[in-house]
Amino acid sequence: MKKVILSVAVVVSVLFTSCKNEAKKETKDSPKIEAVKTIAMTNTSFGVRGNCGMCKNTIEKAANGVAGVTSAVWDRNKKKIDVSFDESKTNVMAIHNAIAASGYDTEKVAGNEEAYNGLPGCCKYDHSMQMNQSGENSSDDHSNHDH
Numbered sequence: 430m431k432k433v434i435l436s437v438a439v440v441v442s443v444l445f446t447s448c449k450n451e452a453k454k455e456t457k458d459s460p461k462i463e464a465v466k467t468i469a470m471t472n473t474s475f476g477v478r479g480n481c482g483m484c485k486n487t488i489e490k491a492a493n494g495v496a497g498v499t500s501a502v503w504d505r506n507k508k509k510i511d512v513s514f515d516e517s518k519t520n521v522m523a524i525h526n527a528i529a530a531s532g533y534d535t536e537k538v539a540g541n542e543e544a545y546n547g548l549p550g551c552c553k554y555d556h557s558m559q560m561n562q563s564g565e566n567s568s569d570d571h572s573n574h575d576h
């Protein structure tokens with residue numbers, strides 16, 4: 430009988446230590462949950478036509494106006510926008526559409542014509558302008574002005 434009690438006690442102590450180990454593991458794992466939240470942010474970039482600083486304002490405002498977009502930076506030389514957004518709240522096409530609605534062409538969506546006509550003269554970009562450029566050949570590129 431003593432033997433049985435002893436073995437039960439051993440089993441119990443083993444269970445306790447394994448439980449303790451599990452509890453420790455859980456606290457160690459908790460910072461990983463935060464990392465997953467950060468990974469849920471999606472970064473993307475795509476071509477958007479435009480000319481000047483005013484274009485930059487309009488394009489970035491349009492992209493930032495989409496719920497879930499946390500940052501939008503348009504590069505005037507590269508004709509490209511870098512966007513960070515929460516994939517659970519929006520998607521890439523919604524951002525394309527918002528920019529197009531403000532009058533600007535993106536790689537996937539043509540700019541709204543009415544909005545384009547309402548843009549200031551300096552912002553009436555060339556619809557055949559090359560988008561998503563490397564940014565290295567912008568000096569040889571004459572798409573910004575008429576010849």
Ligand SMILES: [Cu+2]
Nearest residue numbers: 481483484552
């Ligand atoms: Cu402009």
